[in-house]
Amino acid sequence: MSKKTKEAQLEEDLDDVMFGKTTRHRPEELKSLEKSTKFTRKEIQLIYRGFKQECPNGVVDEQSFKEIFVQFFPQGDASQYAHYVFKTFKNGTSGTIKFEDFLQSLSQASRGTIQEKLRWIFGLYDLNGDGYISKAEMTSVAMAIFDMLGRHAAPAVDDQTASKHIDQIFHKIDANHDGLITFEELSQWCTREERFVKSLGMLDTVL
Amino acid sequence: MASVAAWLPFARAAAIGWVPIANNPLPPPPIAKERRRPDDEKLIVNVSGRRFETWRNTLEKYPDTLLGSNEREFFYDEETKEYFFDRDPDIFRHILNYYRTGKLHYPKHECLTSYDEELAFFGIVPDVIGDCCYEDYRDRKRENAERIMDDKLSENNEQNSQAAQDMRNTREKMWRAFENPHTSTAALVFYYVTGFFIAVSVMANVVETVPCTLGIAMPLAADGRLLSKNSESIPCGERYKIIFFCLDTACVMIFTAEYLLRLFAAPDRCKFMRSVMSIIDVVAILPYYIGLGISTENDDVSGAFVTLRVFRVFRIFKFSRHSQGLRILGYTLKSCASELGFLVFSLAMAIIIFATVMFYAEKNVDGTNFTSIPAAFWYTIVTMTTLGYGDMVPKTIAGKVVGGVCSLSGVLVIALPVPVIVSNFSRIYHQNQRADKRKAQKKARLARIRLAKATSGAAFLSKKRAVESRLLAQESGLGLDGDNGAGGGDDQHWLREEDIFELQHHHLLRCLEKATDREFIELENPFNGQPQSMQRSAGSRSTSPTLAGQGSLVSPAGNVRNKPQAGGRSSASSPLSPERLTRQQQQQHSAMCPCCLCWTCLPLHQRSSSTSAVASAAPPTVSQVNVVGSSSGAAQLSMDDMPGAPVAMDGPITQSFVPASGGSGSSSSSSSANVTIRRRHNETSSSSSSSPHQGVGQVQMLQQSASGATEGPLEFQISGGGQHQSQPVETRQTILHISAL
Numbered sequence: 001m002s003k004k005t006k007e008a009q010l011e012e013d014l015d016d017v018m019f020g021k022t023t024r025h026r027p028e029e030l031k032s033l034e035k036s037t038k039f040t041r042k043e044i045q046l047i048y049r050g051f052k053q054e055c056p057n058g059v060v061d062e063q064s065f066k067e068i069f070v071q072f073f074p075q076g077d078a079s080q081y082a083h084y085v086f087k088t089f090k091n092g093t094s095g096t097i098k099f100e101d102f103l104q105s106l107s108q109a110s111r112g113t114i115q116e117k118l119r120w121i122f123g124l125y126d127l128n129g130d131g132y133i134s135k136a137e138m139t140s141v142a143m144a145i146f147d148m149l150g151r152h153a154a155p156a157v158d159d160q161t162a163s164k165h166i167d168q169i170f171h172k173i174d175a176n177h178d179g180l181i182t183f184e185e186l187s188q189w190c191t192r193e194e195r196f197v198k199s200l201g202m203l204d205t206v207l
Numbered sequence: 208m209a210s211v212a213a214w215l216p217f218a219r220a221a222a223i224g225w226v227p228i229a230n231n232p233l234p235p236p237p238i239a240k241e242r243r244r245p246d247d248e249k250l251i252v253n254v255s256g257r258r259f260e261t262w263r264n265t266l267e268k269y270p271d272t273l274l275g276s277n278e279r280e281f282f283y284d285e286e287t288k289e290y291f292f293d294r295d296p297d298i299f300r301h302i303l304n305y306y307r308t309g310k311l312h313y314p315k316h317e318c319l320t321s322y323d324e325e326l327a328f329f330g331i332v333p334d335v336i337g338d339c340c341y342e343d344y345r346d347r348k349r350e351n352a353e354r355i356m357d358d359k360l361s362e363n364n365e366q367n368s369q370a371a372q373d374m375r376n377t378r379e380k381m382w383r384a385f386e387n388p389h390t391s392t393a394a395l396v397f398y399y400v401t402g403f404f405i406a407v408s409v410m411a412n413v414v415e416t417v418p419c420t421l422g423i424a425m426p427l428a429a430d431g432r433l434l435s436k437n438s439e440s441i442p443c444g445e446r447y448k449i450i451f452f453c454l455d456t457a458c459v460m461i462f463t464a465e466y467l468l469r470l471f472a473a474p475d476r477c478k479f480m481r482s483v484m485s486i487i488d489v490v491a492i493l494p495y496y497i498g499l500g501i502s503t504e505n506d507d508v509s510g511a512f513v514t515l516r517v518f519r520v521f522r523i524f525k526f527s528r529h530s531q532g533l534r535i536l537g538y539t540l541k542s543c544a545s546e547l548g549f550l551v552f553s554l555a556m557a558i559i560i561f562a563t564v565m566f567y568a569e570k571n572v573d574g575t576n577f578t579s580i581p582a583a584f585w586y587t588i589v590t591m592t593t594l595g596y597g598d599m600v601p602k603t604i605a606g607k608v609v610g611g612v613c614s615l616s617g618v619l620v621i622a623l624p625v626p627v628i629v630s631n632f633s634r635i636y637h638q639n640q641r642a643d644k645r646k647a648q649k650k651a652r653l654a655r656i657r658l659a660k661a662t663s664g665a666a667f668l669s670k671k672r673a674v675e676s677r678l679l680a681q682e683s684g685l686g687l688d689g690d691n692g693a694g695g696g697d698d699q700h701w702l703r704e705e706d707i708f709e710l711q712h713h714h715l716l717r718c719l720e721k722a723t724d725r726e727f728i729e730l731e732n733p734f735n736g737q738p739q740s741m742q743r744s745a746g747s748r749s750t751s752p753t754l755a756g757q758g759s760l761v762s763p764a765g766n767v768r769n770k771p772q773a774g775g776r777s778s779a780s781s782p783l784s785p786e787r788l789t790r791q792q793q794q795q796h797s798a799m800c801p802c803c804l805c806w807t808c809l810p811l812h813q814r815s816s817s818t819s820a821v822a823s824a825a826p827p828t829v830s831q832v833n834v835v836g837s838s839s840g841a842a843q844l845s846m847d848d849m850p851g852a853p854v855a856m857d858g859p860i861t862q863s864f865v866p867a868s869g870g871s872g873s874s875s876s877s878s879s880a881n882v883t884i885r886r887r888h889n890e891t892s893s894s895s896s897s898s899p900h901q902g903v904g905q906v907q908m909l910q911q912s913a914s915g916a917t918e919g920p921l922e923f924q925i926s927g928g929g930q931h932q933s934q935p936v937e938t939r940q941t942i943l944h945i946s947a948l
Contacts, residue, residue: 046247050213053308072218085221102217109220117223124224142228169228186227195232202233203219 025058027099037107044103051099059096062086076150084141088123110204117200118187125186132180139166251289252303257296258289265306272330274306298325305331313340319347357642358649381472398529401465405525408458412519415444415451459495462488462522483537484528491522535639539632546631550624554591557620561613562587568606575602586610591617671713 027033027048034041052058054068062083069082089097089105108116125133125141143162151157173181173189191197226233250266252259252274269275284291292299298317302325305311313322313336326333336344384394419441444451466488473479494515501512527533540547562583569577576599577583586599590613601610 047213047216053213068214069218069221072215081221081224085224106217106220109223110216121224121227125227138228141224145225145228165228173227190227193232196226196229199226199229199233200223202236203222204236 025098027058027103033100033103037103038111039103039107047103047106048099051102059098060102061096065097073148073150075152076148078148080144080147081141084124084127084144087127088120114191114197114200115187118183118190121190122183122186125181132182133186134180135166135170138170138181139163142166252299253284253287253289253291254294254296254299255292257299259299259303261303261306268306268309269331274302274329276330278330294328295321295325298322299329302326302329302331305335310337311335311340312337313344315340315343319344319351323348358645361642361646378472379474381468382474385469385472397465401461402526402529404458404461405522405529407454408462408519409523411451411454411458412516412522415447416442419443419446455495458522459492462492462525466492484525487521487524487527490518491525494518531639532636535636536632539628539635542635543628543631546624546627550621553620557591557613557616558584558587561591561609561616564609565601565606565613568603568609569601572602572606576600587613590614592621593618671717674713 030041030044033039033044037044039047051060054060055064065086066079066082069085070078072078086097089101105120109120112120122133125138127137127140139162142165146157146162146165149157170181171177173185175185175188190200247262247264249260250263252261266274266279273279279290282290282292298314298321301312301314311331323333333344384391384397388394388398466485469485469488470476470479479485497515498512527537562580565586566577566580566583569575569583577586583599586601588594589596589599590610593614595614601607
């Protein structure tokens with residue numbers, strides 16, 4: 001029986017490869033996008049052209065997203081971080097992301113207010129979406145970030161680096177030491193120094 | 208990376224997730240937010256008329272290519288504000304798609320070489336061809352490369368063989384003769400003789416076993432043994448023992464000689480001895496020698512002797528040197544070794560299985576043939592190959608069923624590897640045929656191409672002459688007639704028609720001529736049959752090159768003195784260069800001199816024309832002397848006696864001149880340093896007019912001061928005059944040509 005389903009699965013996969021990707025999606029009108037995000041018309045045009053070039057169907061699935069993302073970090077393995085980022089999208093769990101969601105997320109992360117950015121960061125770290133960041137969750141995300149460095153970094157990065165790093169700062173972030181970080185604690189932590197606030201603004205891109 | 212540049216903003220935005228765990232603040236961005244990039248603009252790329260438009264960013268994705276770098280500015284057309292490329296637009300489509308999508312595809316209907324050229328032009332490495340098309344591209348490239356390699360190898364072989372032909376010693380010559388019978392007649396003869404003897408030997412082997420009817424009741428051998436129990440027939444071999452023995456001996460002699468010769472000539476003897484053909488040769492002749500050593504009395508050994516004779520059949524393999532098809536067959540079998548091995552192995556498996564089953568099925572039948580499993584092998588083989596002799600047949604039902612299955616499976620098992628072998632053979636055979644055809648075609652094609660080139664080269668020369676003659680005609684026309692209008696107008700009109708490129712090309716060649724002080728002349732045979740393809744050297748201060756180079760024509764009727772005489776006949780420059788001669792002469796010589804088709808005949812013409820003006824034209828005094836220079840610097844003077852040129856000669860004749868630069872000229876009686884011009888006829892001296900235009904004159908050749916001197920002009924004087932009236936034609940015959948060294 002299982003053999004049958006395996007064969008059937010193979011056939012399906014073959015069909016998928018041959019004729020798959022039939023989902024087509026057209027994004028909302030440019031005007032409404034312009035209103036809902038913080039990008040100018042021209043910038044949205046540019047972003048969409050790049051988006052459509054990579055994903056002609058108008059939607060991006062996790063696999064393609066990972067493939068694109070890892071190209072920016074050639075030395076390490078950015079796939080895990082890409083996975084977490086993918087999850088922050090509105091419909092990240094459904095497997096595909098439309099352009100509007102992509103643009104929203106991008107607008108929030110790069111052009112949003114401090115609060116919006118912090119919201120985004122919180123969403124990134126909160127893997128199970130329960131509103132709290134546990135130490136394990138933070139460690140996983142930290143590990144993903146350190147993975148992006150790869151092996152060829154100095155000082156050397158090994159499996160324990162991430163957990164050690166988180167050990168050092170978790171209790172600092174966790175103000176009430178209940179083992180969970182809430183959004184307030186996180187925002188408190190990130191705005192404690194002017195320079196960190198500034199850091200949040202460093203990653204906007206001129207288009 | 209460049210193709211996903213559009214996603215960089217998102218990657219950067221996602222990086223804010225690092226902030227909470229960052230120990231240090233992040234550095235400021237490189238580009239200030241206020242500074243905006245200029246809006247992207249579209250570029251137009253015009254490829255042979257087809258316009259492609261694309262964003263500038265698209266092209267700049269790959270900055271190491273032509274379109275992505277500054278190199279494209281070379282092709283920018285200011286007037287139309289586009290980039291123009293005079294290339295194939297169909298292939299350019301794929302190249303532009305590479306910029307757009309990041310994947311380069313290879314169109315299967317395009318020629319591989321043209322595609323490669325386009326890629327090279329636009330600076331794209333073929334390695335970026337996408338996976339979908341890469342295999343196809345590689346396969347076709349390999350085919351092309353193999354074909355080119357084959358051609359080059361064969362070309363090299365031919366060139367090597369031709370180039371080094373004169374430098375081969377006997378051994379190499381012999382080896383080449385053996386390998387390529389078509390190179391020389393002797394090799395061909397040898398080839399056919401050996402082939403004949405192989406055939407004779409094989410036929411003898413075959414015929415000697417045929418029974419010859421015999422009248423003798425009890426055939427006896429020489430030593431009294433009974434030859435055959437059957438009184439009626441014995442094999443021919445026994446009857447005509449002597450004849451067959453002699454035949455065998457002769458063949459073996461030939462084969463031995465051939466083998467030894469090949470062994471001697473082989474460049475690498477060890478390798479030769481290990482080669483297949485040599486082993487076959489040895490196996491073919493060895494039985495004879497072994498048989499000589501063994502006597503036929505001992506029965507045991509005679510059995511071995513008979514076995515040895517079987518090996519004589521291997522002589523037939525010697526034919527593979529004579530037949531290419533056989534060689535290809537052998538090569539195919541070698542290359543299909545794996546398929547053949549599979550065939551044999553699977554057959555063996557099937558035979559064992561079916562034989563076993565048949566044996567156990569049939570073993571209890573009375574009087575059965577299937578006495579053992581190996582006995583059943585024979586049945587299985589015969590059945591699987593669908594031969595079905597019928598000497599062994601199953602009798603039980605089970606046996607028959609198994610026999611049926613056996614024959615069906617035999618068909619399948621044998622049919623499977625056979626097409627592979629067949630296709631291999633076909634491919635190799637056709638490749639060989641194509642290689643031979645290509646070689647033959649190539650020769651014809653090269654000949655045609657050479658002809659086309661030669662005609663274009665001749666076109667230059669004829670054009671050049673036409674140009675010059677026209678220029679001279681104009682000049683003379685201007686000078687004589689003072690008619691500026693017509694000449695000038697014609698000239699300009701004509702010039703305009705001329706191709707600019709051609710004009711400049713010809714100008715270049717003329718510059719070369721002037722710079723080297725030489726002139727291009729055509730490869731033509733003068734009417735006396737001797738080719739004079741030398742470029743005549745212009746007069747330098749050296750001696751005989753001067754003279755020789757000047758190609759001074761001396762008419763016996765004309766007094767030609769080198770330096771003091773004819774204007775322009777100085778040693779400094781060629782006396783025959785057109786500008787030195789008077790216009791009249793040039794006009795007269797506007798056509799090619801028909802005798803030798805070279806410029807050097809110029810004085811001849813003017814002499815002949817002026818000769819006719821003179822009443823007492825001198826007869827030819829000197830027979831025509833042709834100097835054929837060689838590149839090594841030796842000047843050869845040979846005199847040809849022209850018919851109908853009786854001459855009388857008197858006066859001092861110095862006959863030697865020293866060739867310059869130490870090169871030794873040789874004539875029929877020259878020493879190493881002197882060149883002697885022998886005179887056969889006497890010339891009567893006549894007027895000593897110094898003008899070269901005189902029909903009658905003297906030609907004097909003065910001896911050089913020192914042999915080997917390279918300086919100073921060479922005076923050439925041949926004295927003589929003619930008693931007889933000679934026609935211009937005759938004088939022409941006696942012109943002394945000395946071409947350049």
